[in-house]
Each structure stands twice: as C-alpha cells, then as structure tokens.
Amino acid sequence: MHAFRVSERQRAAGIDVDEPTMPEGATEVLASLGLAYIVVDTVDGVVRANPAAYAFGLVRGHTVVHQEVLNLTSRVRGDGVIIEEQLELPRGLQGETSIVVNLRVAPLGDEYILVLADDRTEVSRTEAVRNDFVANVSHELKTPVGAISLLAETIEDAAEDEDAVRRFSQRLHKESNRLAALVQDIIELSRVQGKNVVHAGVPVDLNKVISEAMDRSRLPAEAKNIELRLGGKLPRRVHGDFDQLTMAFRNLIDNAVRYSPEDTRVGIGLSSRDGIAQVTITDQGIGISPEDKERIFERFYRVDAARSRQTGGTGLGLSIVKHVIGNHGGEVALWSQQGKGSTFTVRLPELEEGLNDLTGLGTEGREVAETLQLKEQSAGAPQSTAGGNA
Structure with missing residues (x-):
C-alpha cells in the first residue's frame, strides 16, 4: 500500500497542468483604459476586476451582481462576437438607486470574457433633462406664438372696426411681451447653467x-x-x-x-x-x-x-x-x-474678513493668499470679538 501511494504521488507530480492565463500585456492595457472592467472565466467567476467595477456595484466579492451582464457574457462565449449595449442596472445593496452603463463585452484569449463598463448615468440624466426642456419650451412657445398669429388675423379681418382693432392690438401687445419674457428667461437660464x-x-x-x-x-x-x-x-x-x-x-x-x-x-x-x-x-x-x-x-x-x-x-x-x-x-x-x-x-x-480683496488672483492665487492671511492672523495679536465671530 505504501509503495502504491508513493507511485501515485510521483505520477501526479509528473503531470503538467496547463492552467489558463491572461494574454500577455492585457493587464497593462486594461489598467490604462480608464474604464471599469471585469474579466470572467468559463463559469462566469470574476478573476480580475478594478475598483471602479466594485464602485459601480457590478461586482461583489468574486461574483458578477447582475444577471443582465451574465447574459451578455454567455452570448459572447457562445458566438464569439463582440456585443455593445447600454443598460440601466440597480445599484446598492437593496437596489435603491440605479446606474446607466454602456457595456462592451468581448472574448479575451481562449478562456476569458472581458466586460468594459462606462458610466453614462449623468449623460443620460442630462439628455433626459434636455429633451424634457426642449419639449416644454416648444409647448410654452406655441401658446403666445399661436395667440399672436390668431390676433393678427383677427385684426386684419376687423380692419374697419376701430374699437375691435384697438382691443385686439392691446392683447397682441400683451402676448408679444409674454413671448419676449419667455425667450429672455430661457436665455438667462442657459447663461446661468453655463457659467462656473x-x-x-x-x-x-x-x-x-x-x-x-x-x-x-x-x-x-x-x-x-x-x-x-x-x-x-x-x-x-x-x-x-x-x-x-x-x-x-x-x-x-x-x-x-x-x-x-x-x-x-x-x-x-x-x-x-x-x-x-x-x-x-x-x-x-x-x-x-x-x-x-x-x-x-x-x-x-x-x-x-x-x-x-x-x-x-x-x-x-x-x-x-x-x-x-x-x-x-x-x-x-x-x-x-x-x-x-x-x-x-x-x-x-x-x-471671512480680510479675504474680500483677493480678486484678480485666480483660484490658486486666492487659495495661497488666503492661507498666508490666516497664518498672519494666527501669528499676530488676538482678534476682537467681532473679528472672531466673523
């Protein structure tokens, strides 16, 4: 029995197991992409993932969290064709929030599947706000523009009735003022959002x-x-x-x-x-x-x-x-x-008092000046009560 066990150990030691490995240089390339990435093996176990993938809630431990992502890896594993899709996925331990990610899933060598994820949540939110804003603006502009057009036609038809012309002209003036105010507010809102x-x-x-x-x-x-x-x-x-x-x-x-x-x-x-x-x-x-x-x-x-x-x-x-x-x-x-x-x-x-005249220095210059002034204050005489409260 002892001789048999020794023989088995010797045979096992002589077997050369060819474990799958990442393609040469793949790790360096992935690190330089600036995207969240996940590398899964043949049974969808996570063999490599960067911190961004964990931060996005795509990976927990060594497991891909979302079944939608696993469905994509399964398709790529079966077809060998790169897939690119945008998904809205639940985020958080209880799925209390969501994240919109653009996923690119591709084969990586013979044994692995690579998932690249780009966070598009803010872009999607901005697009939704913009589309909603355009729709609202279109709706709001229709009312005064339609009223102005209708009033102009009415005035033309009632050209011989001075009282009617005067009455409709006043309404026309009111609608034109409303339209001008709306356009001005749209311009001001755009200016507010565009300035840092x-x-x-x-x-x-x-x-x-x-x-x-x-x-x-x-x-x-x-x-x-x-x-x-x-x-x-x-x-x-x-x-x-x-x-x-x-x-x-x-x-x-x-x-x-x-x-x-x-x-x-x-x-x-x-x-x-x-x-x-x-x-x-x-x-x-x-x-x-x-x-x-x-x-x-x-x-x-x-x-x-x-x-x-x-x-x-x-x-x-x-x-x-x-x-x-x-x-x-x-x-x-x-x-x-x-x-x-x-x-x-x-x-x-x-x-704060003493920091109000730092104009023209730029952001970094103001920060330096503020730091110097604070040091001078701490090294100087005690401040008055009013200065301390400031």
Whole structure:
C-alpha cells in the first residue's frame, strides 16, 4: 500500500497542468483604459476586476451582481462576437438607486470574457433633462406664438372696426411681451447653467445686489400700489457673480409682487449669523399648497397656469433662482400657507474678513493668499470679538 501511494504521488507530480492565463500585456492595457472592467472565466467567476467595477456595484466579492451582464457574457462565449449595449442596472445593496452603463463585452484569449463598463448615468440624466426642456419650451412657445398669429388675423379681418382693432392690438401687445419674457428667461437660464461661478466669481456686496433688484422691481410694484420694505444690513460680502445674484433676487421680488394683491407689502429682510448671509422675501399673497411646494422650483411648473398667463409668469423664474443660488454654494427654502402669503429664504456663505480683496488672483492665487492671511492672523495679536465671530 505504501509503495502504491508513493507511485501515485510521483505520477501526479509528473503531470503538467496547463492552467489558463491572461494574454500577455492585457493587464497593462486594461489598467490604462480608464474604464471599469471585469474579466470572467468559463463559469462566469470574476478573476480580475478594478475598483471602479466594485464602485459601480457590478461586482461583489468574486461574483458578477447582475444577471443582465451574465447574459451578455454567455452570448459572447457562445458566438464569439463582440456585443455593445447600454443598460440601466440597480445599484446598492437593496437596489435603491440605479446606474446607466454602456457595456462592451468581448472574448479575451481562449478562456476569458472581458466586460468594459462606462458610466453614462449623468449623460443620460442630462439628455433626459434636455429633451424634457426642449419639449416644454416648444409647448410654452406655441401658446403666445399661436395667440399672436390668431390676433393678427383677427385684426386684419376687423380692419374697419376701430374699437375691435384697438382691443385686439392691446392683447397682441400683451402676448408679444409674454413671448419676449419667455425667450429672455430661457436665455438667462442657459447663461446661468453655463457659467462656473466658483472660478469666475468675485467678492459681491449683497446689500448692493438687493438694492439693485428692488429698483428693477419697483415699477411693477408701484403699478399695484405694493410697498417694497427693506430691513437689516449684511456686514460681509459673498463670493459670486453680481449680475446672476441680482437676477435671482429680482425674480424672487417680482414673483412676490406678481402674486400679491394690490395695496399690500413685500418685505425684504437681511441678516447674518455664523458666517451665513440670509435674505428673506415675504409677501401677503395667495400662498402655496403643500403639494405645490414640492415642485415650485421645477422648470415651467406653475401653481395656477391660468393665473400665470394673466400675471405674465413664464414658469422659469424660480428655476433660475434655484440654479443661481446652488451655483453660489447656497440654498433656497420656502415657507407658505394658503391665504397667508409666502416667505422665500436664501442662505449664502459669507467671505471671512480680510479675504474680500483677493480678486484678480485666480483660484490658486486666492487659495495661497488666503492661507498666508490666516497664518498672519494666527501669528499676530488676538482678534476682537467681532473679528472672531466673523
């Protein structure tokens, strides 16, 4: 028995097992692609995967998570033909989110299948938003354009009736103004989305921003005998774009005036606390229902479409506000109660004292200057209470 076991061990040692190996240079090429990749064997076991594949939730341990991906590897293994598909796959331990990936599945040598994954989630989301935006714009433009065309035909038919011509001309003028306002808001929204405030911004005095926004809204307020009342003052500046901030606060004030009854008041309050500038705009208008508050910042969303047409609203003003404040690292919140009015609250991070005059240095220059100033402050005399609070 002992001799038999020795013989078996010798025979096993002499067997040359030819295990499958990755093609020469494949590892280096995969590492340089910049994509998530998975290499599976003949039974779909993961033999190699980079961190991106795990981050995308495609691989867990040595297992490919999604059956849809395994179906592709099976097809490639059977046909030997490269497959490219875009899939939306659940992501997370419970599939609570999803990821859109462009998958390219191909044979790798004789034993392996390679899966390349490119994350297209943001691209798909952007395309969906763009398509939705184009559809909404087309719909919104049809109404004033159609009205203008119809009114022009009516005026032509009633050329001999002076009263009718005058009445329809006034409506034509109103529709043309509405169309111009809509086009202008679309242009402003596009400009807001295309500018990088972080890199192009400068220190901005919000007191001047609010004053400018109030001046631009004063005429429609006076037409309804609405008082614009300002209270408070902001001690520090913010980093951002003066024109964009003015546009955002003008939209908020215009919105308050538009939906407020005549002979009322719109209050603008300024305050500062813990390095945050806060601006509140309060009206005595019709208020907003809880279900509408959830969607009030969406593009083209209107609480009352008929009332918006009467007041000249385009449905883009609050969407512009949200984009502008978000680009400045701030937030905008809404409190409202039907029949009691609404309050929009904007919070923006303030610049620390001594760091407000770093314009023209560029991003890296500002960071260096800020670091030097902080070192000087820490090495110098103790700051006053006001300086410490800043």
